[in-house]
Amino acid sequence: MCATCGCGQKDHSHNHEHTHHHGHGHGEGHAHPHPSGAGGRTISLERDILEKNQLLAERNRGWFEGRGILAVNLMSGPGAGKTTLLIRTLGELNGRISVIEGDQATSLDAERLSKSGAKVTQINTGPGCHLDAEMVARGLKELLPPPGSIVMIENVGNLICPALFDLGEGARVVLFSITEGEDKPLKYPHMFRAADLVILNKIDLLPHLDFDADLAEENARRVNPEIGVIRLSATRGDGLDEWRRWILDRLPIREHDRA
Amino acid sequence: MHELGITENIVAIVRDHARGQPVTRVSVEIGRLAAVSAEALHFCFDACTRGTELENARLEIIDVPGARTCRDCGRETNADHLPAPCPCGSWNTLTTRGMDLRVKEMEIA
Numbered sequence: 001m002c003a004t005c006g007c008g009q010k011d012h013s014h015n016h017e018h019t020h021h022h023g024h025g026h027g028e029g030h031a032h033p034h035p036s037g038a039g040g041r042t043i044s045l046e047r048d049i050l051e052k053n054q055l056l057a058e059r060n061r062g063w064f065e066g067r068g069i070l071a072v073n074l075m076s077g078p079g080a081g082k083t084t085l086l087i088r089t090l091g092e093l094n095g096r097i098s099v100i101e102g103d104q105a106t107s108l109d110a111e112r113l114s115k116s117g118a119k120v121t122q123i124n125t126g127p128g129c130h131l132d133a134e135m136v137a138r139g140l141k142e143l144l145p146p147p148g149s150i151v152m153i154e155n156v157g158n159l160i161c162p163a164l165f166d167l168g169e170g171a172r173v174v175l176f177s178i179t180e181g182e183d184k185p186l187k188y189p190h191m192f193r194a195a196d197l198v199i200l201n202k203i204d205l206l207p208h209l210d211f212d213a214d215l216a217e218e219n220a221r222r223v224n225p226e227i228g229v230i231r232l233s234a235t236r237g238d239g240l241d242e243w244r245r246w247i248l249d250r251l252p253i254r255e256h257d258r259a
Numbered sequence: 260m261h262e263l264g265i266t267e268n269i270v271a272i273v274r275d276h277a278r279g280q281p282v283t284r285v286s287v288e289i290g291r292l293a294a295v296s297a298e299a300l301h302f303c304f305d306a307c308t309r310g311t312e313l314e315n316a317r318l319e320i321i322d323v324p325g326a327r328t329c330r331d332c333g334r335e336t337n338a339d340h341l342p343a344p345c346p347c348g349s350w351n352t353l354t355t356r357g358m359d360l361r362v363k364e365m366e367i368a
Contacts (some may be wrong), residue, residue, distance in 0.1 A: 040283055040366045043276060049268045049287065049360040142290060161261035164294060189341035190294045193354075222350040223342045225330070 001078040053165055056133035060168025063140065063168045068253040073167050075191060077176035077184075078157035085175060085234040085243075086152055090116045092244045093150065100139040100153045102131040110153065114149045119143055130161040133168055147258040148253045171250050177202040178209060182216040189223045197228040197246065204233040265295055265305035265360065270313055272362045282316040291339045293359035294327040299353035316365075325357025 012243045064071045076082050088209060090097055090113065098119040101110045108121035121143045123135050131138065139258060145151050154171060155162040174195040176184045185192040192198060200213060217229050230246065232239030273285050281300035285304075289295050297320045304318045328335045329352050336346055337358070344350045 040368060042284075042364055042366045044364045045276060045362045047272050047273065047362045048366075049265055049272070049362055052268060052271070128264065130264075133263070160294065161264075164261055165264075186342060193341065222344075225351045 013163070014025040022203055024113045026029075050164065053133050057139060057166035057168040061170075062135055062168075063137075064151070064170060065166065067145070067254065068251075069145055069147065069149055070171070070247070070251045071151045071153060071167070071169040072247070073153050073155060073162075073169035073172045074175065075155040075172065075195070076157060076177075077161045077180065077188075080129070080176055080177045080180065081156075081234050082154050082157070083112055085201065085232070086113060086239060088153060088234050088237070089114055089152065089217055089243065090118045092240055093247065097150045097152055098143050098145045100131075100136060100143060100151060102135070102154055102156045104129070104156060107259070119145070125156055126174065129156055129158050130156050130165050131167060132165045136167045148251070150247060150251070159184075159191045163179075163188075163190040163194045164210070170252070171196045173197045173199060175199045175201050176216075178205055178213065178216070182212050182219055183198045184221045185216070185220040191224040192220055192227065195227055197230065199243070200229065200231045200238075201234055203231045203238055204236040261294075262296060262299035263303050263307075266300055266307045268305070269362055270307045270311065273313060273316075273365050274311060274312060275314070276365065277367060278310040280367045282313045282365050283315055283368050284317050284319060286319040286321060286363045288321045288323050288359045288361040288363050290325060290357035292341055292354055293360050295360060295361065296323070297348075307316035319365065323359045325354065326357075327352040327354045327361040 013073060045067050062232060074082055074086070087101060093232070099113055101120055101122045102125060103109055103126055107122040108119045113120045121139045125133065125135065131153065143151070172195045174191055176198065178200060200216060200256065204215065206213065219229060220229060221226050230239050230242050230244070232243060269285065269287060273282060274347060289297060289300070300320060301318055308314050325338045327338050328336055329347060329349050331349040331351050332345060332347040334347065335346065335355060343352065345352050
C-alpha cells in the first residue's frame with residue numbers, strides 16, 4: 001500500500017509541478033540578517049489575536065446564561081435610531097430591560113434612556129470605536145441586572161469595528177434606516193454577516209423616499225442568508241410587536257417555563 | 260480604526276512570551292476577509308511598540324486568501340472580498356477561509 005495516500009498502488013509519484021514561487025525579495029533596500037540558527041531564535045506562537053476578548057466574552061456569556069438573562073448587542077451606524085428604538089422597547093417591555101449604553105463621549109443617551117425609569121449604565125469608549133467584552137463586564141458589575149431579565153447593549157455608532165468584537169451576547173441585531181440606502185449591507189458586509197437580525201428602521205418615511213425595501217432585504221440576505229428581517233418605525237410604532245416577540249422568543253427562561 | 264486594538268493585542272501576546280528579550284520579527288496571519296487593513300496594522304505597530312521589547316521588530320503580515328463554499332452547488336471557490344456570489348450565481352455561500360487573525364511566530368535576538 002502506498003504510505004502517502006493509502007491507495008493500493010505501490011509505486012507512484014505524489015509530486016506535481018509548482019509553477020509559482022514565493023519570492024523573498026526586498027523592493028526597498030534594507031539590511032537584516034537571514035540567519036538559520038545563528039543569533040535569531042524563532043518561537044512559534046499560533047495564538048488568536050482576539051483571544052483575550054474572546055475569553056472575556058465567553059465569561060460574560062456564562063454570566064448571562066447562569067442568570068437566564070438575554071443580552072442583545074444592538075449595532076448600527078450613527079443616527080440609524082438605536083436610542084429611539086430602545087426607548088420604545090423599554091416602553092413595550094416595561095421593567096424587564098436594563099441598558100448598557102456605549103458611546104465615545106457624553107452620557108446624553110443614558111440620560112435620555114433613564115427618563116423611562118430603566119436602569120442604564122453608560123460606558124464611554126474614549127478613543128475606542130467599539131465596545132469590547134471587558135467594558136461590558138465592567139458595565140454589568142454596575143448594572144447588576146436581575147435574573148431572567150433582558151440586557152440591551154447599545155454599541156458605539158459604527159458599522160465596521162463592533163462586528164469583530166464578541167461581547168458575550170446571546171443575539172446580535174443590526175439596525176439600519178431607510179435614509180441610508182439599500183446598499184448598506186453590501187458596503188458593510190462584516191457587520192451584516194455577524195448579525196442574527198436586521199431591523200429596517202424609519203419605514204414611516206417610505207412614501208417620501210426612493211427606497212426599495214425589498215432590495216434592501218435581498219442585499220442583507222446576500223451577505224447573510226440566515227439573517228432575520230423586521231421592518232419597523234420606532235417613531236410610529238410599526239413592527240414593534242414583531243420586535244417584542246423576537247426578543248421574548250430568545251429569552252433563556254420563557255414565560256411558560258416558569259413556575 | 261479597530262486596527263489599534265488589534266495591534267495592542269498582538270503586542271501583548273508577543274510581550275507575554277518575550278519577557279524582556281528584544282524581539283526582531285513578529286509574524287501574523289491576516290485573512291483577506293477579516294476586515295483588517297495591513298497598512299493600518301503597520302502604522303499602529305510602530306506606535307504601539309515604542310519603548311517595548313518590540314521597538315525594533317519587523318512586522319511581517321502573511322496574507323491569507325479567502326474562500327467560500329456554495330450551499331447550492333457545493334463548490335468551494337476563492338473570494339477576496341465580501342459579499343460575492345458563487346460562480347454558479349448563488350449568494351447562499353459560507354465563508355470557509357480568510358477570516359484568520361493569528362499571531363504565528365516571533366523571532367528574538
